[in-house]
Amino acid sequence: MLSLNDPISEEINLHANSIAQVLQLTLAHAQELVISQPIGVTLKLPPSTGLSRSDEKTKTPLAFLIAGSLFSLAVVTASGYVAYQYAMRERASTAIVTAGFELGPNGLIRAISGRHLELIPAYARLGFSLSATPRVIEAAFISGSSAVVDAVLAGGATLAHEPNLGSFLQFAVDSDDPAVVEALIGLQPLSSNDVLPQIRHVIESGKWKAFERLALEEVYLSFESKNGETIAHVAGLSDSASLIQALQLSGRVDWTARNAQGQTALHFAVHNDKATAAAALVALGLDPLQEDSEGRTPLMIAWEKGRDSVIAAITNGSKVALEQLLKSDFSAVFRSDAVLTARTLIAGGIQLDAVQPNGHTPLFDAVQSSRLEMATLLLGAGASADAISDMRDVQGVTPLMMASANGHIPLIKLLLERGASTTIRASNGATALSIAKGRGRDDVVSLLGSTVN
Structure with a gap:
């Protein structure tokens, strides 16, 4: 055991690296380190150290200062007296140092927020209280991990400093983990003041999985x-x-x-x-x-x-x-991509080749709007590839004629595969082939010309 119980008031002029080496060596070999008296240290440090500037003539009471890349901690009480006891467990301190965390409250908060579950009990063993500040429990809920929340609660953290649960509810729901919500509810009953803003937040965030547990509380059920x-x-x-x-x-x-x-x-x-x-x-x-x-x-x-x-x-x-x-009037369905609704209508028994109020059959509507998936669905359900429709000035128009006018090759191929005729004439004498020629669609003419029957 190493005990520093006698006041030290002499001036020590050391560079930062020297301080780090001395105190690191001390901590490495001490099973227990007790500092119960103020230590007056006057530091003369080069600007390159990056440490807080200290007046060379003023003795600053510090529990200890660990500088350099491994440690950075200064604990000072309001009166300048420090009474900290660290139970130095080599495994715990080594884990924290290896992870690059500070041996202090800020390091503990970072460990919790970062979900470093293995470091939380290590800090507790080193004497850092998990109930000393509301930031501990806040960091746990922000982490969104039920395991981290459980570890912090097991270490004695409470909501004593936070009577308003609004922010914690938001953190809990954002975690989308019902277990985090469960932990929060176990700490303190929910009040009606928390409900409306939290519901708004849930709706905006879409985190319904965590809300499933929250919604079963009386205050939500009666909302x-x-x-x-x-x-x-x-x-x-x-x-x-x-x-x-x-x-x-x-x-x-x-x-x-x-x-x-x-x-x-x-x-x-x-x-x-x-x-x-x-x-x-x-x-x-x-x-x-x-x-x-x-x-x-x-x-x-x-x-x-x-x-x-x-x-x-x-x-x-x-x-x-x-x-x-x-x-x-469901003609709009077949002119769209509403395949699910079309399936519902087909299952409901619509007449697949019946002319609708707009003068078109469902298949004609699909072809006119270039809806390949819809046309495939209708033909697969039994719609006739040659069911005729009426346009504003022309009667007897087939789906193939319309597809040819639009130059929609995939639809033309689909209709031909399903037996569409290339010889049917509309009331004005036009065929699918003549329409393609009139539109200058050589690709369609070539396709239809090879299948004219």
Whole structure:
């Protein structure tokens, strides 16, 4: 044991490297180092050391100063007296030094923030308190690691210095780790003051995995905004089936709740294109034909916004919604990439070759809009490659004629593979080949000319 109990007041003029060597040697050979008296040291250091400048005539009370590349620590009490005892465990100190961390509070904070789990107990063994500052627990939650949080809590860290949990809730949710949220809830009950801003943060960040645990707290289950939104509406924004399932299992959520505009959670999901949440909510019994205060249903909103995946989700298994969908003018679907909605319509029994209100068959709409995937879907479902449609001035136009006019080679090849005729004439006498010649499309003429039957 090495003990420095006698006041030292003589002037010591040493370069930084000399100080480092002396104190490093002392620490390396000491099983325990006790410093209980002030040490007056006058330092004369060259500017190149990078250490804090010290007046040559003033004796500065330091517990010790470890300089150089390995150590940098100065601990001074307000009165100039230091009473620090370090239980020097060679393995612990070596690990911290090897990692390049300071033997002090700032080094501890850095170790926690950086998720250096193995260093946290090492600092504790060296006498650094994990409950001395709120920065310790803050750094643990910022790290986003439940293992780091557990280690810090095991070392005695508390939330005693932080009555407002708002920032810690944000850190916990940002971790996207339910275990971090669990640890936070175990430290201190949540208050209603924390709920609204945190829900806003969750919605913006999309960290729903961690929020699944948070949302089961009483203060969240009973949440209701000034506009009447509840935790059910928040779940509708999540696109998280597991969150909705967890809330359902709680038995505390009113899924039929409507806000001031008469909107349900399903309205929220559809408005925000959350197909997974929409499907989960329909499975719970929410009605895709439920009108809000303006008479707008989730299905109507999805249709107007072209929410392809949402339409498929909310009509799946809902006979009434599907019937409503089939009554719509769905020609826009086949002019788009809404393949999921098209599959829903096909499964619902639409007439694939029937002329729609715009005078076109579904396949003609797909070809006219150059939708290769949609045309492939329709032909695969049984649509006729030669089903005729009417244009504004010409009747009897086939999909192949339209593809030839557009010069869309992949569509032309697809239609020919599916048996499209090259000899059918429209009301003006035009064929697919004559249309290609008139448009100067030599590539199409060459393709069609080799298949004229």
